[in-house]
Amino acid sequence: MIFTETKLKGAFIIDLERREDSRGFFARGFCRKEFENHGLKPDIAQANIASNLKKGTLRGMHFQFPPAAETKLVRATRGAILDIIVDLRPESPTFLQHIAVELNDDNQRALYVPERFAHGYQVLRDNTDTSYQVGEFYSPENESGLMYNDPRLGLSWPLEVSVISEKDRKFAAFDDVEATVKKRMNVA
Numbered sequence: 001m002i003f004t005e006t007k008l009k010g011a012f013i014i015d016l017e018r019r020e021d022s023r024g025f026f027a028r029g030f031c032r033k034e035f036e037n038h039g040l041k042p043d044i045a046q047a048n049i050a051s052n053l054k055k056g057t058l059r060g061m062h063f064q065f066p067p068a069a070e071t072k073l074v075r076a077t078r079g080a081i082l083d084i085i086v087d088l089r090p091e092s093p094t095f096l097q098h099i100a101v102e103l104n105d106d107n108q109r110a111l112y113v114p115e116r117f118a119h120g121y122q123v124l125r126d127n128t129d130t131s132y133q134v135g136e137f138y139s140p141e142n143e144s145g146l147m148y149n150d151p152r153l154g155l156s157w158p159l160e161v162s163v164i165s166e167k168d169r170k171f172a173a174f175d176d177v178e179a180t181v182k183k184r185m186n187v188a
């Protein structure tokens with residue numbers, strides 16, 4: 001596996017190290033030892049799959065507060081997504097900064113999202129499936145989110161939003177929850 005740290009400390013793009021032969025290729029998609037060697041948390045509580053019918057579908061921006069904060073290892077197993085993560089660690093020099101990474105079934109790239117980040121994606125092709133391993137169990141009482149189009153986040157989505165859940169339409173403006181987010185994301 002090829003680990004490339006992004007400008008957001010602890011967030012990594014992970015590429016496959018392909019061993020090709022006449023059948024195709026073999027590659028590791030996850031390895032506890034390699035994760036530990038790069039300082040990534042290797043725990044997997046759930047492996048989730050999402051299917052998206054329509055290009056333009058948007059899911060996000062989601063997170064769980066501590067003590068249920070999750071790591072995520074995200075891939076597009078079919079189709080393509082633009083994946084965006086936002087740093088919500090109050091002590092981080094890159095607090096509120098984001099990165100956007102295209103994950104698709106050609107590049108077979110994964111994004112490792114550390115704990116205390118908001119995460120979301122937009123689907124770039126019809127019939128796109130995502131698969132992601134998360135480090136904590138789903139915890140509805142600790143889950144929350146931010147608006148994908150909140151001006152404070154300044155996220156650029158490539159397509160018009162064609163489908164979005166009711167829940168994702170109704171997250172509060174960051175200005176209104178900033179103090180709560182900083183307090184609940186503080187782990188010092």
Ligand SMILES: Cc1cn([C@H]2C[C@H](O)[C@@H](COP(=O)(O)OP(=O)(O)O[C@H]3O[C@@H](C)C(=O)[C@@H](O)[C@H]3O)O2)c(=O)[nH]c1=O
Binds near residue numbers: 060120167
């Ligand atoms: C995330 C999750 C949802 N659910 C349920 C709740 C709801 O009835 C249904 C769909 O949930 P959601 O609408 O939250 O699904 P979705 O919008 O796809 O949520 C996901 O979005 C991406 C961007 C993430 O980062 C993930 O962590 C997760 O939050 O599945 C579970 O039972 N377990 C889970 O782990």
